[in-house]
Amino acid sequence: MNVEKAKSSFLEAKQDLSPRTLEQYTQALDYLERECPKMPKKPDPLREALNKVQNNWVRDAYWRVWKSFFHWCWWEYDIPNPMDRVQRPQLDEIEPRFLEPEELAMVEAAADNLQDKAIVSLALDSGVRASEFGRLCIADVSTDTIRVWGKGRKRVRVPISPEVRHLLQLIDHDGHSPQALLFS
Numbered sequence: 405m406n407v408e409k410a411k412s413s414f415l416e417a418k419q420d421l422s423p424r425t426l427e428q429y430t431q432a433l434d435y436l437e438r439e440c441p442k443m444p445k446k447p448d449p450l451r452e453a454l455n456k457v458q459n460n461w462v463r464d465a466y467w468r469v470w471k472s473f474f475h476w477c478w479w480e481y482d483i484p485n486p487m488d489r490v491q492r493p494q495l496d497e498i499e500p501r502f503l504e505p506e507e508l509a510m511v512e513a514a515a516d517n518l519q520d521k522a523i524v525s526l527a528l529d530s531g532v533r534a535s536e537f538g539r540l541c542i543a544d545v546s547t548d549t550i551r552v553w554g555k556g557r558k559r560v561r562v563p564i565s566p567e568v569r570h571l572l573q574l575i576d577h578d579g580h581s582p583q584a585l586l587f588s
Contacts, residue, residue: 406442406443451490454467460493470490525567531562540585545564545572
């Protein structure tokens with residue numbers, strides 16, 4: 405079996421993933437196909453291909469996709485998984501940066517209407533991802549939590565402060581269905 409055929413089948417089987425994830429999978433597997441057109445049986449060709457990638461973060465992303473791809477190939481086609489013997493690239497540790505109180509105040513002050521204030525406050529309070537905001541419905545807000553569609557299309561409850569809850573209640577949703585978007 406060659407990589408091109410397995411790649412096509414793998415991507416077809418993963419169509420329920422987000423477009424961004426599919427794009428990342430395609431990019432990583434296109435590189436694999438260029439470097440190893442025939443399906444590698446041993447880890448050395450994979451190590452060599454990964455070592456050609458200059459950026460550590462890209463190398464790690466490729467490793468993760470390849471790990472998933474070869475596991476799928478093992479499951480679907482009962483072929484050996486050479487990625488089992490390829491170590492994950494080491495990444496430099498990044499220390500997270502937090503906003504100082506003055507910076508938080510500046511961000512909150514930049515919101516000039518009630519909806520923007522609610523969005524900014526919810527983001528700062530809960531850490532909800534930007535992609536999760538677009539799918540929030542009125543019914544997703546409860547007394548002390550919101551329900552979001554997290555990574556992997558999982559429903560997750562995220563705590564919110566009373567202040568954020570109050571701002572969300574002030575937004576006019578009269579006449580809207582509970583399934584209507586919270587921020588429109």
